[in-house]
Amino acid sequence: MAEVLVLVEVAPDGSGVRKTTLEALTAARALGEPSAVVAGAPGTAASVKAALAEYGAARVYVAESDDVDAYLVAPKAEVLAQLVREKSPVAVVIPSTPEGKEIAGRLAIKTGSGFLTDVTEIAADGTATQVAFAGATIVHSKVTVGTPIYTLRGNSVTPEAAAGAAEEETVTVSISEAAKQTRVVERVVEQKSSRPELTEAAIVVSGGRGVASAENFSVIEGLADSLGAAVGASRAAVDSGFYPHSFQVGQTGKTVSPQLYVAVGISGAIQHRAGMQTSKTIIAVNKDTEAPIFELADFGVVGDLNTVVPAATEQITARK
Amino acid sequence: MNIVVLVKQVPDSGSERALDSADNTVARAGADNVINEMDEYAIEEALTVKESQGGEVTVLTIGPSTATDAIRKALSMGADKAVHVTDEAIHGSCAVQTSAVIAAALSQLEYDLVVCGAESTDGQVSVMPALLSERLGIPHLSGARKLTVEGTTLHVERQTDGGYWALEAQTPAIVSTWDTINEPRYPSFKGIMAAKKKPVTTMSLGDLGVDPSTVGLASATSQVLDFAGRPPKGEGVKVVDEGDGAEKLVGYLAAQKIV
Ligand SMILES: Cc1cc2nc3c(=O)[nH]c(=O)nc-3n(C[C@H](O)[C@H](O)[C@H](O)COP(=O)(O)OP(=O)(O)OC[C@H]3O[C@@H](n4cnc5c(N)ncnc54)[C@H](O)[C@@H]3O)c2cc1C
Ligand SMILES: Nc1ncnc2c1ncn2[C@@H]1O[C@H](COP(=O)(O)O)[C@@H](O)[C@H]1O
Numbered sequence: 001m002a003e004v005l006v007l008v009e010v011a012p013d014g015s016g017v018r019k020t021t022l023e024a025l026t027a028a029r030a031l032g033e034p035s036a037v038v039a040g041a042p043g044t045a046a047s048v049k050a051a052l053a054e055y056g057a058a059r060v061y062v063a064e065s066d067d068v069d070a071y072l073v074a075p076k077a078e079v080l081a082q083l084v085r086e087k088s089p090v091a092v093v094i095p096s097t098p099e100g101k102e103i104a105g106r107l108a109i110k111t112g113s114g115f116l117t118d119v120t121e122i123a124a125d126g127t128a129t130q131v132a133f134a135g136a137t138i139v140h141s142k143v144t145v146g147t148p149i150y151t152l153r154g155n156s157v158t159p160e161a162a163a164g165a166a167e168e169e170t171v172t173v174s175i176s177e178a179a180k181q182t183r184v185v186e187r188v189v190e191q192k193s194s195r196p197e198l199t200e201a202a203i204v205v206s207g208g209r210g211v212a213s214a215e216n217f218s219v220i221e222g223l224a225d226s227l228g229a230a231v232g233a234s235r236a237a238v239d240s241g242f243y244p245h246s247f248q249v250g251q252t253g254k255t256v257s258p259q260l261y262v263a264v265g266i267s268g269a270i271q272h273r274a275g276m277q278t279s280k281t282i283i284a285v286n287k288d289t290e291a292p293i294f295e296l297a298d299f300g301v302v303g304d305l306n307t308v309v310p311a312a313t314e315q316i317t318a319r320k
Numbered sequence: 321m322n323i324v325v326l327v328k329q330v331p332d333s334g335s336e337r338a339l340d341s342a343d344n345t346v347a348r349a350g351a352d353n354v355i356n357e358m359d360e361y362a363i364e365e366a367l368t369v370k371e372s373q374g375g376e377v378t379v380l381t382i383g384p385s386t387a388t389d390a391i392r393k394a395l396s397m398g399a400d401k402a403v404h405v406t407d408e409a410i411h412g413s414c415a416v417q418t419s420a421v422i423a424a425a426l427s428q429l430e431y432d433l434v435v436c437g438a439e440s441t442d443g444q445v446s447v448m449p450a451l452l453s454e455r456l457g458i459p460h461l462s463g464a465r466k467l468t469v470e471g472t473t474l475h476v477e478r479q480t481d482g483g484y485w486a487l488e489a490q491t492p493a494i495v496s497t498w499d500t501i502n503e504p505r506y507p508s509f510k511g512i513m514a515a516k517k518k519p520v521t522t523m524s525l526g527d528l529g530v531d532p533s534t535v536g537l538a539s540a541t542s543q544v545l546d547f548a549g550r551p552p553k554g555e556g557v558k559v560v561d562e563g564d565g566a567e568k569l570v571g572y573l574a575a576q577k578i579v
Contacts (some may be wrong), residue, residue, distance in 0.1 A: 012482070072462070072478075072487060073450070098438075098446065098463055105447035108416055109454040114541025115416075117445050127545065133337045133442075138548050139344075145541040181459035182489045190483035199481075203578070227579070235499075245500060246482045252358075252438070252499045254481065260578055270333050281576060282556075283569065294558055299572045303561025311566030316579050319570075 002032030002090040005061075005083055007076070007103065008052065009095045010044055012189070017048045019200045020095035022159035024152050025055040027122050028093045029162065035059040035089070036166070039079040041069040045168070053166035055159060063171040067180065073099055074179035077106035079171065084111050084147050091126065096151035104149045113146025120156035120278070134251070134270050135277030154199050155257035156278070191246045198230045198247060203260045206232030206249055206276070207242070210265020210286065210305055214242045219309050220264055226316040232256065232276075234266045250275035265305045268293030285309060321375035321469065321491075324431045325366040325399065326422065326449075328356045329383050329390035330442040337442070343537055344544035345412045346442050348384060355390035358437030360397075360504035361497045365467055366435045367398045368502065373469055376400045378429060382410065382421050388520070395515035396507035402520040403429065409525055412537025415443065419451035421535060424528040426456065432491040433474070438463055438498050449496040459489035465500040 006028050009018045021036075028034040036057040038045040045062040052060055063079040080092060080103065092107065094100040096118050108115040119128040126148055130139045143149070198204065205227065207220035217231075224231045233243040235250060249256055251274040261279035266272060268284070268291055276282070277296065284297040285305050294300045301308050331337045331351035340347040366377045379394040379402035381387050391402045405425050413421070426434065439446035453460030461467075461476035465484060468475040472491045477484040479498040507515070525532050533539060559568050573579040 072460070072485075074453075074460075077454075101445070101447050102450040102460070102462060105415070105445075105450035106454045108541070109419070109451055114414065115447075116542055117447065131550070132339070132547070134333065136337070136550055137339065138550050139339070140545045140547070141542055142545055143542045178457055181493075182461055182487055185486040185488050187480075187485050188483040192482065245479075251441070260573075260576075281578075283572070285565075285569075289558075289560070294556070296553070297556045297558070298553065299569065300556060300558040301561055301565040301569050302558060303565040308561050308565040308569065312569050315566060315570045316573070319574075319579055 003087055004028040004032045004034050005080065005087070005089045005092045006034045006036050006057070007080060007092070007094040007100070008036050008038045008048060009097065009100070010040060010048060012187070014047060017051045018095070019159065020097065020152070020154050022051065022055045023154065023157045024093045024095055025052070025057060026160050027152050027157045029056055030122050030124050031091050031126065033058045034164070035061060037061045037063065037080060037083060039063045039068050039076045041066060049166055049168070053164050054161050056162035056164040057166045058164050059167050059169055061169050061171050063173045065173040065175065067175040068173065070184060071175070071180045072182040072184050073102045074106060074182070075175045077103045077110060078175055078179045079173060080107050081110040083171065089147060091148045091150065093122070094149065094151045096153045100151050104151045108149055111146055113149055114143035115149035116141055116143060117151045118153045119150050120153050122150055131278065134274035154255060191244045195224060196228070196230045198232055198254050199256055201230035202258055203227045203229035204232050204249070204256050204258045205229045205262040205264065206234065206266060207237055207264050208234035208266030209236035209240060211237060211242055217242050219305065222313045223262065223309050226313045234272050263293050264309055266293055267291050268296060321369060321373040321432045322430050323366045323369060323375060323377045323433045323435060324380050324426060324429055325362050325377060325394065326434065326436045327359045327363065327379050327381050327390050327394050328440050329353050329381065329387040330356045330440055333357070333441040339544065339547050343412060344547060345537065348386070353386055353389065355393045356437055356440045358439055358441065358499060361499055361501050362435040362437045363394050363397050363399060364502045364504040365497050369433065369467070369469055378403060380422070380425055380429070381405070382418055382425070391520060392515050393507065395518045396512040397505055398511060401518055403523060404520055405523045405528065407525045407532070409532035409536050412540060413535045414540040414542050415445050415447055415451060416541045417535045417539070419448060419455060421525070421528065421530055422448070423452055423455040424530050425523065426452070428528065434494040436494060436496040438496050449494045453494050459493040461487045461489055461493060461495045463498045464495050465498050467495055467501065
């Protein structure tokens, strides 16, 4: 059966694979049999192998080296290029994170291939679905040269378990000098949240400039906690210092696609929509009846967030 | 320090944007074309580096003749000169092909530092700097929220989900900027007047020694097969809060079996 390489994304805290990896394994099965590629520091594969087997990886290529960790992106592209040469896969699927896109681009040049970024679906014939213009247009595209490379947009495919043999094969890595030009000196985590991870949460409650202060974000957190949701923020809220950047949703923040997205005091600028437009259900609370966010909303409340949201939180909590 | 800043002209993300049904490429002719907003951060950073290190800032754009507007904007912010690569044959090129043209143009320029935006709002590929790094064999420091120049060493804080990565590389190098890096300046009246006199060199594929048959729609590495507007969501419900807004909201959540 045709082989598809899937690049594994490991959670930064070492807790295992990220959900994006399971999504990529699931999407790859449309094209053939997925082989997971683990490129990271020594010991990485051991922590993720079980999850890879559970989601259908027939093989696990283990490319472990301190160099992969010590230099930015380029070593991972080199590992994938080596495997593309040796294994002649029908395609490569990579999670669509900033790092994933850089890897895809480098791999395309190395292997003389075309690539498609931010795909939401891959069909058996290799045709990919992409959303363009902040979600306003749906596009079908195809790679016409080389080994097709896809980066898969988070939360567009539901991970489905399927037993795989996850047969391990060690890949001998010798990273070239060319790939060792940008050194990663330090990885700094500034914000941790006890709430669900924003990009993986089923429900996201986001606050915008309308929340008016950092203290008042407790209104947003209250609603989020009553729903078991993650908290997000617009860039205006982040720029105003109400909430940290790591919670920004949008073009230059995170892309979310939850079951439910609640936008509170957010006008709905195009750059914000770019990060949340594919949410299944959208609820908006805004005091301006003309706010563009209402164009997207399945359910909108025109009203003051300071009265509507705490009351809603109270009622949701009372129902439990 | 010689700096090249890459600037792209794109259809305004705030206006209606579309693909051209004739060949499925981005419709640029009828669009309200503006400078890619992410590139303003790149220009600002290039100017900041020049102010501390000396040298020259050159704007490089690959695009149709209308892209001169984006170039003027960059020059009015304070860049010194510009190179505009324009050629009918480039129309419809994919990112891989465009990167070959940009790499060829860069090879004719003298630079220590290339600054790019993190992504263009029309294609949203955000891979150009990585493609160029790969082609030119020079380091890429991506997603910079902070850039420090220390002689020939570059230090970058790469914006990540929950913090940053400290990166380090030697010049010549490519830095792509995130929107957390600075606050782009507005062109002053003086800047706008001065921009009119700044040199803009126009180059064709022939000038760069790029074979026209290697670019353009016909030899692109990927192709758009078809496109459609996103199916409209069913008409949403909008209620005005008259003391019962929260109740109605929770009622909706209950009907959706969310609570
Ligand atoms: C390069 C670039 C990248 C960008 N990336 C992003 C991004 O990733 N994410 C992002 O979000 N934005 C991004 N933006 C910014 C974007 O253009 C908007 O400025 C931003 O989204 C606006 O945030 P907002 O809706 O919170 O604020 P505003 O547009 O000011 O809207 C505030 C809303 O709150 C409502 N309101 C006020 N008070 C109340 C109240 N008491 N009760 C109820 N409603 C109230 C108002 O009616 C208004 O609609 C980017 C911009 C640029 C140029
Ligand atoms: N045609 C182009 N001309 C000049 N610069 C470009 C061009 N395309 C992309 N870039 C640069 O590359 C960055 C990333 O673009 P992209 O990969 O298209 O999302 C942009 O912010 C620009 O700085």
